[in-house]
Amino acid sequence: MTDTILRAMTTDGWVKAVAINSRNLVERARSIHNTTPTATAALGRALSACAMLGNMQKIENGSVTLQIKGGGPLGTVMAVSDAQGNVRGYVQNPHITLLEKYAGKLDVGAAVGTNGLLTVIRDLQMKEPYVGSVELVSGEIGDDVTAYLVQSEQCPSACGLGVLVDLDHSVKAAGGFILQLLPGAPEALIDQLEAGIAAAGSVTGMLDSGLSLKELLTRVTGGMELEFFEPSPVEYRCYCTRDRVEATLISLGREELTQIAEEGQPIQVECQFCDTEYKFTPQEVRSILAKL
Numbered sequence: 001m002t003d004t005i006l007r008a009m010t011t012d013g014w015v016k017a018v019a020i021n022s023r024n025l026v027e028r029a030r031s032i033h034n035t036t037p038t039a040t041a042a043l044g045r046a047l048s049a050c051a052m053l054g055n056m057q058k059i060e061n062g063s064v065t066l067q068i069k070g071g072g073p074l075g076t077v078m079a080v081s082d083a084q085g086n087v088r089g090y091v092q093n094p095h096i097t098l099l100e101k102y103a104g105k106l107d108v109g110a111a112v113g114t115n116g117l118l119t120v121i122r123d124l125q126m127k128e129p130y131v132g133s134v135e136l137v138s139g140e141i142g143d144d145v146t147a148y149l150v151q152s153e154q155c156p157s158a159c160g161l162g163v164l165v166d167l168d169h170s171v172k173a174a175g176g177f178i179l180q181l182l183p184g185a186p187e188a189l190i191d192q193l194e195a196g197i198a199a200a201g202s203v204t205g206m207l208d209s210g211l212s213l214k215e216l217l218t219r220v221t222g223g224m225e226l227e228f229f230e231p232s233p234v235e236y237r238c239y240c241t242r243d244r245v246e247a248t249l250i251s252l253g254r255e256e257l258t259q260i261a262e263e264g265q266p267i268q269v270e271c272q273f274c275d276t277e278y279k280f281t282p283q284e285v286r287s288i289l290a291k292l
Contacts, residue, residue, distance in 0.1 A: 072113025196222025
């Protein structure tokens with residue numbers, strides 16, 4: 001089953017909603033980075049949130065970067081999405097030991113930490129990207145994305161995220177939703193949405209039970225009448241190429257590249273998003289120097 005993002009709007013025009021089923025792309029990330037269950041859950045939530053934020057942008061060639069630094073054992077959690085919602089990411093320490101709130105419930109908040117910031121960088125194809133940061137609320141990521149949307153973008157919102165890790169450490173279910181009130185919306189809608197979210201239960205519970213994204217959004221909006229748009233297929237997608245890695249080497253500067261060439265040993269550069277390794281011989285490094 002292909003991962004998809006589904007967007008919707010209430011027929012009265014007051015609430016916009018988006019949901020994602022991201023099991024495959026989170027499993028792909030787990031496989032690439034060989035993450036332990038708690039790291040899988042944290043990275044999967046970040047990937048799901050970032051994919052939705054990217055898909056919600058109106059800039060065709062834009063991108064969204066979600067960076068979380070909470071001071072916990074996971075270190076930095078990073079996700080980058082294109083304008084369609086295709087996403088890639090990594091976690092700084094993917095092999096942390098299992099952290100649980102109780103048996104069967106992963107403690108993502110403790111792994112991420114709360115002593116730090118959630119930062120969103122929006123590349124809107126302008127001279128400078130838009131950067132917004134908020135202090136972490138819980139480290140659970142969904143609460144923190146909600147805080148970002150409310151505080152930094154001044155938009156009453158709710159974000160729910162979840163990753164269900166199976167006994168063999170593979171991803172059994174993953175996804176999330178974002179609900180946003182548009183300017184001028186009646187305040188009574190807030191109570192209705194809060195009641196709908198509370199009654200719906202966990203994201204992974206809904207997805208694991210077989211609910212479609214349409215059913216999920218209908219449930220979390222408390223049964224509001226929704227108009228659905230065409231779903232978008234999404235995947236874990238890295239855009240690294242040898243040319244891009246070469247450009248990164250160029251950014252090191254002449255002095256450091258000269259030192260690398262003179263050492264006479266090949267160097268390997270690994271993409272942090274897909275773990276692909278690119279090898280450069282001393283001769284190739286000298287060719288890069290000649291371009292400088």
